[in-house]
Amino acid sequence: MERVLREGAFTGETHIVTGAGQGIGNRVAAALAAHGACVALVDLDEGRLREVQSELAGFAATEPLVVPANVTDEEDVKGVVAAVLEATGCINGVVNVAGITRDARIAKKSYDDFKAVVAVHLHGTFLFTREAAAQHWHPLFKANGNQPLDDGVNRYIVNFSSVSARDGNIGQVDYTAAKGAIEAVTRTTAREFAGYGVRVNAIAPGPVRTPMLAAIGDEGMAAMARTTLVGRIAEPEEMANTICAIADPKLFGYTTGQIFHANGGMYRA
Ligand SMILES: NC(=O)c1ccc[n+]([C@@H]2O[C@H](COP(=O)([O-])OP(=O)(O)OC[C@H]3O[C@@H](n4cnc5c(N)ncnc54)[C@H](O)[C@@H]3O)[C@@H](O)[C@H]2O)c1
Secondary structure, three states: OOOOOOOOOOOOOEEEEEOOOOHHHHHHHHHHHHOOOEEEEEOOOHHHHHHHHHHHHOOOOOOOEEOOOOOOOHHHHHHHHHHHHHHHOOOOEEEEOOOOOOOOOHHHOOHHHHHHHHHHHHHHHHHHHHHHHHHHHOHHHHHHOOOOOOOOOOOEEEEEOOOHHHHOOOOOHHHHHHHHHHHHHHHHHHHHHHHHOOEEEEEOOOOEOOHHHHOOHHHHHHHHHHOOOOOOOEOHHHHHHHHHHHHOHHHHOOOOOOEEOOOOOOOOO
16 A cells, blocks of 8 residues: 555554455555554454455554454444553544445335444444543543543544435435434534544545445446546545545644545535
8 A cells, every 4th residue: 555644654553444344444444554553453254354454464564453343233342442442552543434335215225224224334433433432532531441642642533424415315315314414423523522632524435446336337337437527436545545634633633523525526515
């Protein structure tokens, strides 16, 4: 993974990345590791995460942590945050990438699918946000036995919205509901966490070349590309590099509560 920031930009830091098994989350984990971070890899399948760990070991200064979890499971998420704190003593960043789709028009949408999609995106984002604060960032964390972070230490969250939060998308009433809510959650979290020095932002990508998007096929992808001003689908590395910039307090230290519209000009913010 090519480095786009200064060498060692995140050296000595620990960053949790959900959905690290494939797609954008995988590239985000690689990009953060390439800049010196210890990355905690979260996804459903431990075997896949072990493969990612070996792939990243080739260039990561610190061996990535493998912490398999279902982001919708409260006990799993509590366990991830506790395990990462046990291993490194500090959490500097959380990137909530994990996601699923279960596309069907509203009349045909099962309630179970609706709940499953909202759970992964919205509930997963909430659970990681709460646990990072409850176990570590909140001023009362000393009651939990953790040491306070020094002033000036990097602390951030990046959540994942989508261009479809604003535009809507046929077949994705659940997905767009969750993404719109994630933008609102991002603004509320930014307000609450500002007092603990945590910057909270979201990225709202347009179409990105990943297994999730592959479901719409080549023709669908070509049609999506035509709706952008740049005339192409984004590569996951481009989203990962944007996340690295947002995660870097030297670049975006004065930015919180914002939605980054990385959509190739599909709409103007
Ligand atoms: N690809 C796009 O065009 C696009 C556009 C806008 C937004 N997004 C958003 O970007 C994020 C990543 O999307 P992607 O395209 O890389 O998807 P992807 O399907 O390629 O990868 C998603 C990852 O999340 C993991 N995951 C799913 N459910 C989980 C759960 N319950 N617990 C833990 N991990 C779980 C999957 O195993 C997978 O590794 C998602 O939030 C998605 O909504 C993607």
